[in-house]
Structure formats: C-alpha cells, structure tokens
Amino acid sequence: MRVVNVVKQNLFRDSIQLMKLSEDVKKLDGVVDAVVSMGTDTNRRLLEDLHLLGADGKRAADGDLVIAVSVAEGADSTEVMGRVEQMVMAPPAVQGGPRRRAFHSLEAALDSLGGANIAVVSVPGKQAFRPSMELLRKGVNIHLFSDHVTKQEEIELKRFASSKGLLVLGPGAGTSIIDGVGLGFANSVRRGDVGIVASAGTGIQEATIMLDHIGLGVSHALGVGGTDVSKEVGGIMMKDCLRMLEADEATRRIMIIAKAPAEAVFRDVMRFVDKSTTKPVIACFLGLESAPEYGGRVRYAKTLHSAVAKAAEESGGAALREFRSKISVSFDALQRSARLIAAGLGRRKYVRGLYSGGTIAHETLLIFRELMGEAYSNTPLSSNFALIDPNKSKGNSIVDLGDEFFTAGRAHPMIDPTLRRLRLAQEADDPAVATILLDIVLGYGSSSDPAGALQKTIEEGRRSAKKHGGELAVLAHVCGTETDPQSLKDQNAKLTAAGATLFKSNALMAATAALVVGGEEAATNLKRKWGELLG
Amino acid sequence: MAKKERPKDLLGSELVVLNIGLDIFRQALESQKVRCAQVDLQEAPKLERKLADALDRLL
Numbered sequence: 001m002r003v004v005n006v007v008k009q010n011l012f013r014d015s016i017q018l019m020k021l022s023e024d025v026k027k028l029d030g031v032v033d034a035v036v037s038m039g040t041d042t043n044r045r046l047l048e049d050l051h052l053l054g055a056d057g058k059r060a061a062d063g064d065l066v067i068a069v070s071v072a073e074g075a076d077s078t079e080v081m082g083r084v085e086q087m088v089m090a091p092p093a094v095q096g097g098p099r100r101r102a103f104h105s106l107e108a109a110l111d112s113l114g115g116a117n118i119a120v121v122s123v124p125g126k127q128a129f130r131p132s133m134e135l136l137r138k139g140v141n142i143h144l145f146s147d148h149v150t151k152q153e154e155i156e157l158k159r160f161a162s163s164k165g166l167l168v169l170g171p172g173a174g175t176s177i178i179d180g181v182g183l184g185f186a187n188s189v190r191r192g193d194v195g196i197v198a199s200a201g202t203g204i205q206e207a208t209i210m211l212d213h214i215g216l217g218v219s220h221a222l223g224v225g226g227t228d229v230s231k232e233v234g235g236i237m238m239k240d241c242l243r244m245l246e247a248d249e250a251t252r253r254i255m256i257i258a259k260a261p262a263e264a265v266f267r268d269v270m271r272f273v274d275k276s277t278t279k280p281v282i283a284c285f286l287g288l289e290s291a292p293e294y295g296g297r298v299r300y301a302k303t304l305h306s307a308v309a310k311a312a313e314e315s316g317g318a319a320l321r322e323f324r325s326k327i328s329v330s331f332d333a334l335q336r337s338a339r340l341i342a343a344g345l346g347r348r349k350y351v352r353g354l355y356s357g358g359t360i361a362h363e364t365l366l367i368f369r370e371l372m373g374e375a376y377s378n379t380p381l382s383s384n385f386a387l388i389d390p391n392k393s394k395g396n397s398i399v400d401l402g403d404e405f406f407t408a409g410r411a412h413p414m415i416d417p418t419l420r421r422l423r424l425a426q427e428a429d430d431p432a433v434a435t436i437l438l439d440i441v442l443g444y445g446s447s448s449d450p451a452g453a454l455q456k457t458i459e460e461g462r463r464s465a466k467k468h469g470g471e472l473a474v475l476a477h478v479c480g481t482e483t484d485p486q487s488l489k490d491q492n493a494k495l496t497a498a499g500a501t502l503f504k505s506n507a508l509m510a511a512t513a514a515l516v517v518g519g520e521e522a523a524t525n526l527k528r529k530w531g532e533l534l535g
Numbered sequence: 536m537a538k539k540e541r542p543k544d545l546l547g548s549e550l551v552v553l554n555i556g557l558d559i560f561r562q563a564l565e566s567q568k569v570r571c572a573q574v575d576l577q578e579a580p581k582l583e584r585k586l587a588d589a590l591d592r593l594l
Binding site: 014016101102103104105106109110112113114115116117118119120121122123127131135140141145146166167178179181182183184186219220244245248249250415444445485 | 545546547548549550551552553554555556557558559560563564566567569570571572573574575576
C-alpha cells in the first residue's frame with residue numbers, strides 16, 4: 001500500500017459533498033482507503049489517525065482541499081490518482097449523480113415557487129448575512145443553520161426581522177418544526193398542542209421525541225439559536241416566538257428550553273412571559289440555580305426529562321400512564337441497573353461521554369455536577385474543567401463532538417460518524433475507562449444508519465477491553481421515533497446486539513453513569529434530588 | 536428602531552421553502568413533501584448563473 005496526498009489550494013467543497021466524495025473514491029478499483037476533506041487541524045489529525053496523512057497533506061491550510069488515498073499494492077498510483085482527481089474536480093452537480101435542479105440566484109428560486117415564506121440557510125457563516133438580509137427585505141422568514149455569524153450581524157438581522165414581524169431562527173439553529181415540517185435536524189413527531197421555543201437544538205429533539213413516546217405532540221418548535229439569549233442579543237427572537245405561540249390557536253401550552261441565559265435576559269424573558277402570555281408554561285433553563293415564581297402558571301424543570309414529566313403530569317390520563325410505563329423508572333430500578341453494570345468493571349473507573357448533541361451533552365454535565373462533581377469537557381461548566389486538548393479526555397469527560405472545534409471543515413457528527421468512531425476506539429483502548437456514553441440522534445438530516453456506523457467499533461472496543469481486564473460498559477440513548485427516516489427499532493436492535501445498554505432519556509443514562517462511577521455518594525445525592533432531575 | 540409590524544402568519548400556513556446551502560436539507564424537505572427550491576450561491580460566476588437560471592426557467 002502507498003499513501004498519496006494531493007492538495008488543491010483554495011478549493012472549497014461543503015462537508016456533505018466531501019463526505020460523499022470520500023465514499024465514492026473508496027469504491028474505485030485500486031483504492032484501499034480514502035478521505036477527501038478540507039485541510040483543517042481536525043481533519044489532518046483524522047488523516048493521521050487513519051494513517052492517510054502524507055507530507056503534502058501536513059502542509060495543507062484550512063482553505064485547501066486534501067485528497068488522501070491509500071493505493072492498493074500493485075496498482076498504478078498515477079493512474080488511480082488521475083481517476084480520483086477527475087472525480088473530485090468534477091462540478092458538484094455531476095458528483096451528485098443525476099442533476100438536481102439548483103438555482104443560482106434568490107430571485108429565480110423565488111420566482112419558481114411563486115414566493116416562499118421561509119428559507120433554510122446553511123452556507124458558511126461568513127456568507128450567510130447577505131442572502132438572509134436580502135430575503136428578510138422580501139418578507140421571507142429565515143431558519144439560519146449556519147454557525148460563525150457575528151453577534152453584530154445576528155443583532156442586525158433580528159432587529160430588522162422583529163420590526164417586520166418576521167422570524168430569524170438562528171444562527172446555529174439546528175432544529176425547528178413548523179406545522180409538522182422539520183427544518184434542519186428534526187425528528188418526525190406527532191402533532192399536538194405543545195408549542196416549544198428553544199435556544200438549544202438537541203434540546204428540541206430530546207423533548208419532542210419523549211413527548212411523542214407518551215402520545216403528546218407539538219404544534220410548533222422554534223429554535224432561536226444559542227446566542228439569542230446572550231446579553232448582547234437580549235432574547236429578541238425568544239420573545240417574538242413566545243408572542244407567536246401565544247397567538248397561535250394550535251398551541252395550548254408552551255415549553256421553553258435553553259441553557260441558562262444571561263441573568264438580565266432571563267429576567268427579561270420571564271417578565272415577558274408573565275405580562276404577555278396566558279398559557280401554561282414549562283421552563284427548562286438547563287443550569288439555572290434559582291427562579292422567580294409566577295403564580296404557578298410557570299413550572300421550572302432542571303432537565304429535559306423533567307420538563308416532559310411535567311407536561312405528562314399536566315396532561316394526566318393516558319400521557320401520564322405512558323410516561324410512567326415507557327420512560328420513567330424508579331430510583332431502586334435505576335440503582336439496581338447501575339450496580340449490575342458496576343459489578344463487571346474491575347478497576348476501571350472513568351466515564352467518557354461522546355456526544356453529537358450539544359444540549360444533551362450539557363444536560364449530562366449538569367447531572368454529573370449535581371450527583372458526583374463536575375466532569376471535564378471541551379464545553380465545560382466552569383473553566384477549571386476545560387479539556388486542554390479536546391482530542392484527549394481526562395478523568396470523567398463529556399465531549400461534545402458537534403462543537404465548532406471538531407466541525408470546522410467537516411460534517412457534523414450527526415451526519416458523519418467517522419470522528420466519533422475513531423474517538424470511541426481511542427476511549428475503549430484506555431484501561432481506566434469504565435463507561436462510555438453515546439447519544440444516537442435520528443431524524444431528518446441525520447446519518448441514515450448512525451447505530452450501524454458504530455456497532456462494529458462498540459463490539460471491538462468491548463472485546464479488547466476484556467483482554468485488558470474488566471468490562472467496558474457502553475450506555476446509549478437513541479433520540480428518535482418510530483416514524484423517523486431511520487427506524488428506531490432497528491437502531492435500538494443494532495446497539496443491543498453490540499452489547500450497549502439502552503436508556504429512554506439522556507438524563508436517565510447520565511444518572512446511571514453517575515451511579516456506576518460515583519458510587520454511594522452519587523446514589524445518596526440522586527435519591528435526594530430525584531424529584532428535581534428525574535421527576 | 537422601526538415600529539413593529541403585525542407578525543405575518545408563518546405558523547398555520549403551508550410552508551414554501553428556499554433551501555440555501557446543504558443539499559441534505561432539501562432532500563429532507565422533499566421527503567416531507569414540502570414545496571422547496573434549492574439555491575447554490577457560489578458555484579458559478581455571475582454571468583453563468585444568470586444563464587443557468589434563465590435555462591432553468593425555460594426547461
């Protein structure tokens with residue numbers, strides 16, 4: 001085998017095109033393995049881990065495209081690379097197989113539809129402002145998936161939109177569901193009367209799938225982007241979305257989901273809720289220490305699990321019965337399950353969470369802090385627990401692989417499992433690791449088989465751990481529904497076959513992991529805080 | 536700041552979507568039977584873009 005790297009300077013292809021190109025190149029005769037990617041730090045490290053990084057690749061810059069190929073023994077590498085380059089340099093429409101109809105101007109696209117009422121924008125962040133503002137001026141709402149939009153641009157877009165009665169959902173809005181239509185990464189969930197506004201993408205996904213499991217549904221779920229509730233932006237869209245949900249006839253109750261916002265914004269949003277809404281509100285501000293009371297109409301939840309539990313309580317009847325039978329477990333049952341897992345671990349002692357969803361990774365960090373002390377992370381709760389190198393875990397670590405550090409120049413881990421697969425193998429190889437946590441996020445936009453992509457690595461990791469002594473426990477939560485494009489049942493079956501233990505919510509998985517590695521102290525804390533975290 | 540206008544009725548209307556960027560989101564919309572159009576803003580120079588759009592309208 002011979003590794004060949006070709007670098008195309010200043011050539012951009014989006015991360016999805018690159019992932020597909022890599023798969024197509026791998027199928028060529030004479031190719032053993034291949035990755036086509038932008039030359040970012042993360043990608044160069046990935047190439048190194050896959051033994052595909054050559055001298056030319058090492059010198060690539062962020063804006064360069066790297067073609068890294070392992071050529072089979074006996075194959076003519078010049079001829080193979082010629083075919084590979086031809087494939088990579090073909091226009092994207094040709095790479096995609098049958099030509100898809102794509103417009104090159106907003107006017108032509110709008111004309112073709114006779115107008116549009118919303119645009120999903122997922123171009124690189126630096127290019128997102130202009131088309132978004134142009135569309136707002138034409139009266140089109142925006143779901144802005146792109147990251148790396150400056151706060152100044154966000155404020156300008158949102159102030160303008162707000163003055164026109166339009167929405168700017170994002171930047172960094174992973175998920176919205178409007179009238180049953182999923183935008184970005186969204187699950188296929190039933191319609192109902194719960195209206196959600198969230199500055200947390202996988203927070204929407206986790207809450208809506210649990211609501212779906214217990215027979216409740218969603219009128220609309222509006223993701224405003226994580227920075228909307230920052231001090232500078234001031235919750236402009238969160239308040240506008242609350243206003244829209246209050247006016248919406250299909251919405252009979254409201255759920256707010258956010259990482260704890262700036263104090264002033266929190267007060268402002270809750271004042272708005274108090275003065276300008278009349279519907280029952282469940283407010284899940286993850287990490288909020290204390291909250292004002294508003295006459296019992298607003299109920300606070302510390303976790304997404306608890307928010308759904310409160311919705312089930314409010315509904316009563318079948319929803320409450322379904323919650324109790326399908327999602328909730330007793331403290332005793334959870335402790336039994338944790339003891340069973342802990343019994344096989346030997347001297348292994350740490351937990352490592354490898355997450356694709358940022359909000360649920362954050363929820364896990366909060367649960368750990370409540371039960372056994374803070375864990376290290378690339379997105380830590382406090383700077384003392386920041387991983388100096390996000391590529392290397394330390395002690396108990398929760399890694400958000402969807403964070404910008406890992407996604408610069410490559411597809412999000414919900415789409416491309418490669419990075420998580422490699423990290424999983426790396427963690428499984430560490431004899432100090434007792435438990436690995438995985439979130440498997442299904443839905444529109446996500447990988448067609450996320451569990452299948454990790455199945456072999458889980459099996460190999462558990463086998464190899466046994467050789468080093470003690471079991472490696474893999475805990476997983478599948479965030480999905482039966483009507484998602486990937487079958488929930490099949491995904492669960494693949495994980496179970498690989499030896500993973502499944503949980504109905506991320507909070508249950510996190511609490512179990514805390515009991516496994518945190519012992520009696522964690523159990524005492526959980527018993528005391530059961531109502532807040534899992535009730 | 537300009538005076539706030541009455542919110543348009545996005546909620547409760549049939550969604551008609553422009554997808555600008557990642558094609559997986561267009562595919563997701565089409566699988567949900569949503570009317571949508573794909574926009575690629577950076578593939579071709581301006582003149583070529585106009586020509587391509589004119590051809591698209593004719594075809």
